[in-house]
Amino acid sequence: VQLVESGGGSVQAGGSLKLSCAASGFGFSVYGMMWVRQVPGSGFECISAIDSSGGNEAYIDSVLGRFVISRDNAKNTLWLQMNNLKPEDTAMYYCSNYETSGLGTQVTVSS
Numbered sequence: 638v639q640l641v642e643s644g645g646g647s648v649q650a651g652g653s654l655k656l657s658c659a660a661s662g663f664g665f666s667v668y669g670m671m672w673v674r675q676v677p678g679s680g681f682e683c684i685s686a687i688d689s690s691g692g693n694e695a696y697i698d699s700v701l702g703r704f705v706i707s708r709d710n711a712k713n714t715l716w717l718q719m720n721n722l723k724p725e726d727t728a729m730y731y732c733s734n735y736e737t738s739g740l741g742t743q744v745t746v747s748s
Contacts, residue, residue, distance in 0.1 A: 638662040640732050645742030652722050656742060658715040658732030666710035669735060672717045674728035674744075681731075685717060699725075722746045 644656040656672070671686040685706040686695045694706050705718040715732050724746045731738040 638734070638737055640734065640737065640739035642730060642732055642739045642742040645730060645744045647745040647747065648722055650723055650746055650748050652746070653718070653720045654722065654744060656717040656719065656730055656732075656744075658717075658739065660713045660715065660732075660734070663734065665713040665734075670706075670708060670715045671733050671735065672706060672715075673731045673733055673738065674726075675731070675741075676728045682728075687715070719744070724748045 639661045641659045642656060644654060646654060648654055667689050669686060669688050671683050673681050673683050675681045684697050684700050685704055687693065687706045687708055691708045696704060703719065703721045706716070708715045719726065726744060727746050729741040729743050731741045
């Protein structure tokens with residue numbers, strides 16, 4: 638099983654980033670997926686999830702209306718479009734199939 642996140646970077650507040658997660662080694666199309674973030678010194682926070690078909694999405698309140706999770710089962714890829722980024726979104730972002738996660742991609746938002 639391999640999950641590889643990419644797309645992180647440094648942006649100013651109000652900017653946008655699109656994270657990608659390339660999945661391999663498991664039946665991606667039958668797994669629900671989620672994005673998790675971790676701020677240094679804090680625990681992991683599940684910020685968004687999507688079911689196996691992509692028909693149902695969920696978000697925590699702090700990102701609702703700003704972030705959009707999506708997936709393409711034909712490409713074994715998960716995305717997280719992040720708009721109107723805020724300094725409090727600064728964290729390491731991971732994708733997960735509820736069993737494992739990748740190494741993460743860093744998002745840094747400056748004010």
